[in-house]
Amino acid sequence: MPKNKELNEKLKDERREQILSTALMLFASRGLAATRITDISKAANISQGLLYHYFSSKEEIFVKLMETAFEKLNEACRWLEAQPMPPDEKIRFAIYELLKLLEENPNAARYHLLIAQSAASDSIPDEAKDIIRREYTYPYEVIARIITEGQEAGTIKKHDANQSALVFWSAIKGLAIYRAVHQDTFIATNPEILCSIFLEDIKKDML
Amino acid sequence: MPKNKELNEKLKDERREQILSTALMLFASRGLAATRITDISKAANISQGLLYHYFSSKEEIFVKLMETAFEKLNEACRWLEAQPMPPDEKIRFAIYELLKLLEENPNAARYHLLIAQSAASDSIPDEAKDIIRREYTYPYEVIARIITEGQEAGTIKKHDANQSALVFWSAIKGLAIYRAVHQDTFIATNPEILCSIFLEDIKKDML
DNA sequence: GTCTATATCCAGATAGAC
DNA sequence: GTCTATCTGGATATAGAC
Numbered sequence: 001m002p003k004n005k006e007l008n009e010k011l012k013d014e015r016r017e018q019i020l021s022t023a024l025m026l027f028a029s030r031g032l033a034a035t036r037i038t039d040i041s042k043a044a045n046i047s048q049g050l051l052y053h054y055f056s057s058k059e060e061i062f063v064k065l066m067e068t069a070f071e072k073l074n075e076a077c078r079w080l081e082a083q084p085m086p087p088d089e090k091i092r093f094a095i096y097e098l099l100k101l102l103e104e105n106p107n108a109a110r111y112h113l114l115i116a117q118s119a120a121s122d123s124i125p126d127e128a129k130d131i132i133r134r135e136y137t138y139p140y141e142v143i144a145r146i147i148t149e150g151q152e153a154g155t156i157k158k159h160d161a162n163q164s165a166l167v168f169w170s171a172i173k174g175l176a177i178y179r180a181v182h183q184d185t186f187i188a189t190n191p192e193i194l195c196s197i198f199l200e201d202i203k204k205d206m207l
Numbered sequence: 208m209p210k211n212k213e214l215n216e217k218l219k220d221e222r223r224e225q226i227l228s229t230a231l232m233l234f235a236s237r238g239l240a241a242t243r244i245t246d247i248s249k250a251a252n253i254s255q256g257l258l259y260h261y262f263s264s265k266e267e268i269f270v271k272l273m274e275t276a277f278e279k280l281n282e283a284c285r286w287l288e289a290q291p292m293p294p295d296e297k298i299r300f301a302i303y304e305l306l307k308l309l310e311e312n313p314n315a316a317r318y319h320l321l322i323a324q325s326a327a328s329d330s331i332p333d334e335a336k337d338i339i340r341r342e343y344t345y346p347y348e349v350i351a352r353i354i355t356e357g358q359e360a361g362t363i364k365k366h367d368a369n370q371s372a373l374v375f376w377s378a379i380k381g382l383a384i385y386r387a388v389h390q391d392t393f394i395a396t397n398p399e400i401l402c403s404i405f406l407e408d409i410k411k412d413m414l
Numbered sequence: 415g416t417c418t419a420t421a422t423c424c425a426g427a428t429a430g431a432c
Numbered sequence: 433g434t435c436t437a438t439c440t441g442g443a444t445a446t447a448g449a450c
Contacts, residue, residue, distance in 0.1 A: 260416080423444080
């Protein structure tokens with residue numbers, strides 16, 4: 001019966017998602033190498049053997065998570081760039097949304113941490129390295145382009161656009177890491193602090 | 208002969224330093240768990256067995272490096288706070304010096320990366336966790352104090368001081384990580400981009 | 415002090431029963 | 433699909449020769 005098969009497929013997908021989410025938490029807090037396959041299976045309440053019915057190795061889980069991390073991030077960047085907003089509003093909007101996401105969604109911070117860890121690490125699967133090579137620079141490029149536009153319009157401060165984009169993502173990633181680490185004692189950050197790096201302050205009293 | 212003994216001690220110390228520096232490079236690029244003891248001994252051109260004459264475990268090496276990382280960072284913060292400068296100059300000075308250090312000294316970036324990795328990781332030795340608990344917040348406190356002083360003097364922007372300190376170190380750490388990862392293609396960052404987060408721009412034309 | 419060889423342990427992955 | 437038991441490999445740490 002195809003009905004039953006479909007249901008089974010869906011259950012399998014759900015189980016996969018559950019494993020992935022568990023693994024994300026563990027990879028973010030311990031790293032790939034220090035996370036044992038038994039840690040994942042225990043945290044997901046399944047036996048070690050069963051895990052291999054869903055994924056063929058620890059590395060496969062890791063690579064899948066990396067793919068998802070970049071899909072989400074780069075899709076958001078693509079979306080941002082396509083919005084019909086003036087460039088300075090795009091920057092402000094991006095900062096507000098990114099900070100809100102970090103505060104509200106622990107997994108979002110974990111994805112950033114995963115990317116940061118992996119980008120900094122030689123000891124990840126080759127496939128993950130390829131993904132980083134392909135996908136890593138896109139967010140930097142998008143922000144640099146928006147900044148350049150804004151500079152032409154006179155609404156964004158005239159620092160070098162590539163350097164500004166680097167500072168943009170360094171600050172966001174730095175905050176994401178802080179947030180992932182200090183889940184409990186995390187202080188929400190006023191987005192305007194970050195905005196003031198990039199935006200000309202037309203209204204001084206907004207601060 | 209005490210002369211010979213002294214010389215031997217010095218040679219031993221040098222060898223220890225060499226091992227530590229090698230391990231720092233490897234830990235920064237692969238993480239603690241993924242760095243094998245043989246990787247360290249190979250990179251330091253000694254046998255695996257010999258390494259155990261200098262350190263009793265991989266963890267001991269790691270903890271020693273963590274201690275050094277915080278000693279350097281916190282000593283610099285203590286020094287900065289004690290300088291007879293107005294607070295806004297302290298912030299500008301700190302940003303210039305930190306960025307210069309990151310550009311010129313790969314090990315400095317690696318120490319930051321080590322701290323960031325470790326703070327984010329559950330899978331480090333308990334002793335290292337203790338060090339982090341004791342030492343981690345000090346740099347944030349110093350910067351927050353300086354910012355508060357500057358706000359009273361009217362030379363530093365009036366965002367929440369703790370949040371500003373968090374952004375300060377997030378940006379620095381984010382850049383340090385980027386620098387440690389992209390040794391080759393690293394773009395030097397104009398310190399004024401970061402200064403503009405904190406300092407009231409009295410002279411608009413300085414930018 | 416330095417090396418090579420070895421003991422021990424533990425994690426990843428597989429096999430086979432239910 | 434799910435579990436338990438087992439195989440295998442590799443990494444840490446030690447022992448012992450030089």
